[in-house]
Amino acid sequence: MTIAHDERIDGPLSGWQRHELLAMFEKCLPAHCILSADEELKPFECDGLSAYRSQPQLVILPDTKEQLIVLVKCCAENKVPIVPRGAGTGLSGGAMAIDGGVMVSLTRMNQILNIDERRMTAKVQPGVRNLAISEAVQNLGLYYAPDPSSQIACSIGGNVAENAGGVHCLKYGLTVNNVLGVECILADGSLVQVGGDCLDNPGFDLLALLHGSEGMLALVTEVTVKLLPKPELCRTYLVSFDDVEKAGRAVGAVIGKGIIPAGMEMMDKLAIQAAEDFAHAGYPRDAQAVLICEMDGETSDVESLDAPLRAILTEEGATEIRMARTPEEQRKFWLGRKSAFPAVGRLAPDYYCMDGTIPKRQLPSVLKGIAALSEKYNLAVANVFHAGDGNLHPLILFDANIPEQLNKAEALGGEILALCVQLGGCITGEHGVGREKINQMCIQFEGSELEQFLATKKAFDPQGILNPNKNIPTLARCAEFGAMHVHDGQLPFPELERF
Amino acid sequence: MSTKLTPPIEKLIEQVKQATELGSSYVIEGHATKSAIWKPEKGDLLSTKALNQVVEYDPSELVVTVQAGVSIVALEALLAESGQRLSFEPPLYAGQSPENKGTVGGMIASGLAGPRRPWSGGVRDSVLGLHLISGRGEYLRFGGQVMKNVAGYDVSRLMVGAMGCLGLITQVSLKVQPLPQGVSCYSWACSTTELLDRYAGWQRSMNPISGLAHDGSRAYLRLEGGLDSCSLFASRNDLTRCTGIKNNGDFWAGLRNHSLPFFEGDLPLWRLSVPPLTDLASVLESHSVSYLMDWAGAQYWVRAEQTDFLRQLVTQHGGSFCSYSCTNESDLNVAGSARGSVALGDMNGSILLIHQRLKSAYDPNGVFNVGALHESF
Secondary structure (H helix, E strand, O other): OOOOHHHHHHHHOOOOOOOHHHHHOOOOOOOOEEEOOOOHHHHOOOOOOOOOOOOOEEEEEOOOHHHHHHHHHHHHHHOOOOEEEOOOOOOOOOOOOOOOOEEEEEOOOEEEEEOOOOEEEEEEEEOOOOHHHHHHHHHHHHEOOOOOOOOOOHHHHHHHHHHOOOOOOHOOHHHOOOOOEEEEEOOOOOOOEOOOOOOOOOOOOOHHHHOOOOOOOEEEEEEEEEEEOOOEEEEEEEEEEEOOHHHHHHHHHHHHHHOOOOOOEEHHHHHHHHHHHOOOOOOOOOEEEEEEEEEEOOOHHHHHHHHHHHHHHHHHEEEEEEEEOOOOHHHHHHHHOOOOOHHHHHHHHHEEEOOOOOOOHHHHHHHHHHHHHHHOOOOOOOOOEEHHHHHHEEEEEEEEOOHHOOOOHHHHHHHHHHHHOOOEEEEEOOOOOOOOOOOOOHOOOOOOHHHHHHOOOOOOOOOOOOOOOOOOOOOHHHHHHHOOEEEEOOOOOOOOOOO | OOOOOHHHHHHHHHHHHHHHOOOOOEEEOOOOOOOOOOOOOOOOOEOOOOOOOEEEEHHHHOOEEEEOOOOOOOOHHHHOOOEEEEOOOOOOOOOOOOOOOHHHHHHHHHHOOOHHHHHOOOHHHHEEEEEEEEEOOOOEEEEEEOOOOOOOHHHHHOOOOOOOOOOEEEEEEEEEOOOOOOEEEEEEEEEOOOOHHHHHOOOOOOEEEEEEEEEOOOOEEEEOOOHHHHHHHHHHOOOOOOHHHHHHHHHHHHHHHHHHHHHHOOOOOEEOOOOOOOOOOHHHHHOEEEEEHHHHHHHEEEEOOHHHHHHHHHHOOOOOEEOOOOOOHHHHHHHOOOOHHHHHOOHHHHHHHHHHHHHHHHOOOEEEEEOOOOOOO
16 A cells, blocks of 8 residues: 555645745745755755655745744744755655645754853754764764764764664664654744753653654754763674574673663665675675674773673574774774665665664564565664664665565564564664655554544644644544455454545 | 543542532542641532552563542552652641651642752652543543653643642653662751852862751751662762761651741741742841751742742742641631732733633533632632
8 A cells, every 4th residue: 555645534735825825925034045946956855765765846045043933933824834854864655745735945044053061062053964973072072872873974963853763773863762852843933942951841752752743743943962971992703503492582681780881783685695795894794694883882881791691692692793803993893784775775776774663682583584574575784783782774685677576675674563563673773754654653553542632732733733643543534544454354443534 | 542540540440420410519638637738619529538549560670550539648668669759759738647748649749849959859850650540531641650651642741730720630651760779868057058158169060968957057968879879979068977866866857747847837938939049047147047058059938928929039030839727717808828929920921821721622611620720710
């Protein structure tokens, strides 16, 4: 079942035409903020999930929050849907344009407003790149901890919208754990502060609710982030296994013994070989799985954990434990992992990245399940995991030029996500639902829960103009999706009318 | 994925549905240890006592799932058996009996954290998922038992500190952390200002600090981490372990649980939440009030009769304050008595409107804890 907007089940579109929108915004915004020519709009037709494309009718690039307020007020008055977009690196189609709406790109609002050295915080605009924050405070010996793979390009506003993670979130948390406050514009155009410089604030924790809300509750105009001192020592281990399930068990063993690595990544044989061909990182080609285990902290602590870590890994059946001796070697260990996606991209013309999460102890079961599904669909799957926190990124290899292969890849991906839910996990750990996983939400949640989400959205945005139809499916969509996946002869939501 | 409901939960759902039909309200009650900080308008008591099961605990996952009526003391004991703990050090206030020092449900609903908060995060930072009964009597599950989950809105964290206004929490999954290898405590005489200035320097590089407080005359410092990093930090900074180690450990428990002598007596107790490293010492001393600084200057406990200068003080620093001694009905009429109501009263109109709309979305008939967070809902 397609994820494309279907007015019958997703609700009616606004019906605004491009020339009408253009006339509307030309009245209230400077001309240089408005893109309306086809060649200008083309780059905005997709985010990092390029399989789904939809060219916006109009893109607005505000320079200031004052312009953004004017824009939101105008949209609120005329019921024009707004699709916010940061750097466009998202992997779930969260920034996919909707017909009859306007896209707002926040990339011009890219100033670091303040660095508070004493309190170790930075206040930045939403278009500031994730890595740019760490670069700006490097001379102070500080950094911003969350490090999604796209950190060189992705923006902090997008990080808040997706509650971005990264390879170090087992120890340092997600975006929600590292942001103290945001200033944002609500759906009626009012500018408000949520959270701030204190460690708690009276009232509901709206700050937490905004994280991962995919631009559907408010538009973020400023973000105050926590900065941390850089670790004194950082050691990276490359650990080989002759069996992928042993590697999975080793992850749980290390953590169960009270050792919390800064990062714990896992790759299977197909991913290892692709990464090695691509990056020449010195990965063992004959291994069935490798773990990249990073330990950081105070020098004495990191050093004292070396022996216990090696002992646990050996006991769990590691065939080789290599510790990076030089910064160059350390960089290489990570290069292999960080280039896993492009490396796998050389194995097939296209790949489709999944983002399910499971309890770590289910790693062996999920690996078996993925292997069986891979065989069933006759599509190869390379596995790259944030193993420490149970976040899987199976990469499904396919060729979009072969008829039906994209559909097959989507169906395989959908089954992997359903497997994650069945094993006690969830359909997305860090990439978000966006438009991509809108159908799988019907598997994760029951109708009453989806209705509660929709009511939550309505509390912020009664008219439904902020990034509508992302993240939360309508019950009508679930009814139709459910009809295709009938369990035990029971049709989910049989009581629902279709419209 | 559907969930099989146990009889106690089915009974609670039935009770909620009844209240919806009758138009009556409930006051959700665990161990009733936090009556000093909140007071909903009247309603029938709805106890979470029957929700007393540990649902799942696997130490290698760093996740524990328990029902709302489980006592915090029992949960911490369970975790300790596997060398783990709750990172946020929830306060254990004295209850009606020694073992009743708070339930997990109350811990989530109040969102209160102890002295480790600035370094290990608050309750919200440990919550991974929860189940709740909405004001419509629906059983809803949000989040999950995994570290990372961005499917749908983060309703689980919204429930932290919501004072039970949005639903009855029935179970919660929490991220836990390993116990540190070493703990050491230090105390010495110095001014609050001097302590905060030293801390400003310490925090710029890695350190094992997990508690920093001042009682108006002495500094208190707690280190937790590797054995070596604690002793190295102490020797580098010329800290000598205080002689009464035991007493000093008691200081941290007393601060966490409000059992220090400071918390006894009749003078009204106030909590001030301000940005970290805020130095309020000279202002508080000029008003001759006694205080305890906690959270490296982000939280102050103050005993004072009058509140005007406290209001001014927190406004000036962009913080908030609330009462911790709303023990009788008349207190509710004093500005700033109910938890957080001062700042909610001053709240931006749009934000207050969202609060009211959220209340309607989760509890449209006002079944749960009416007035516990704000007079308007």
